[in-house]
Amino acid sequence: MAGALDNIRIVLVGTLYTGNVGSACRAMANMGIRHLTLAAPNLQNGWDEAEKFAVHATDILKNRVETATFEEAVADCVAVVGTTARGGLYRQHVKPPRECAAELLKLAADGPVAIVFGREDKGLTNEEIAQCTHLLRIPVDEGYTSINLAQAVLIACYELFTAAGTYVPPHEKASPAPQAQKMQLMKNWAEMLEKIGFCESVQRDHFMQGFHRVFSRGVYTKDDAALLLGVARQAIWTASHTS
């Protein structure tokens, strides 16, 4: 689904502040989404602020498309996804972005999909909402529902990027410890407890249950097990050379 991300278009309608445009560019770059359209921008300040907030995502800023109207910005799109924080009669079928991310990527395999964000102060108008094929609402706390424009762009892009499944989280280079190594670890620690005089023999099994609990949570890789086996080996050696 990586190719589908290339068909996602972020459309900002009537945006007031270039800083938000720049921050949106950076958020898009973080999430592998590169097409930005400003529809009927209403910018109140200069582009230097946009460049400052875009940081190294200035290519997205430079390659932006500007259109005079909302309609032009989405005319070729196979889906037009409005974002809205407000409720109201024609906004009841909004969905959280996570719920429709997979469907939107599927549509994006066939053509451009616009994710549309309204004005900082007023959002999208009812007329614009009426032209959307899908509506998104970002889940927010009821106590503070006003989300910054670039932050809203980030969440939408993050959900699409995550749903695209291209990100592979890093994993441990050391392979998981096999059971036999774990049992060897328990055996050597039992021997060590005796040799270093940690406890009476009769108490040993009791304490070993405690160590087993800790190790079963914490010893995952061969390296983890080897580290703790080394402690037992060295403590046994030291105990045998002191008197």
Added chain:
Amino acid sequence: MAGALDNIRIVLVGTLYTGNVGSACRAMANMGIRHLTLAAPNLQNGWDEAEKFAVHATDILKNRVETATFEEAVADCVAVVGTTARGGLYRQHVKPPRECAAELLKLAADGPVAIVFGREDKGLTNEEIAQCTHLLRIPVDEGYTSINLAQAVLIACYELFTAAGTYVPPHEKASPAPQAQKMQLMKNWAEMLEKIGFCESVQRDHFMQGFHRVFSRGVYTKDDAALLLGVARQAIWTASHTS
């Protein structure tokens, strides 16, 4: 799990810019997380910028705790969750926030859980990472991995807020249309097509399959069905009164 969110503490270490602190406050407010600690802040500009970006979340800003060291900021925490964009030997066991959000909320039921974010330019040091009980990495595109501090705070808080399950997405007020109403709709449309002379009788079933396809995708609520039933009724009435 709503109460657990109240035990989440956002810890910003060595932060340079107050604008990021303000934006982080707003992001936290959006996600129902209200405790902010600045550990060893290294602020390069004045608080007016923080207030500007916090917008209406200035209470979080005002109630922030400042500590001289990282250790003080997390001393009472039952889990210390470092965030890191960098790889490296002791950072291999990082997880995406979505993967560990539920576990962190569970821990937060028992005591404060710190989500720790490093400096804008250098992140967390190896010494700080070594004190963390968990490590997070936000999934980002390999082509542009540097995420803004407040944006990183937003994603972490968003995943915790979403996992807490307190957000209930809005739903249609009209109840879903029952099958009998949908079938009535098909029957009335079939009659209408004939009455308005839309097509020859022999083609009617063919066209009805097309309408069925559209309606099965689009007619969901009783209101949807009633709307289209109304069209058929009116067209039939009009057809019977013209000649």
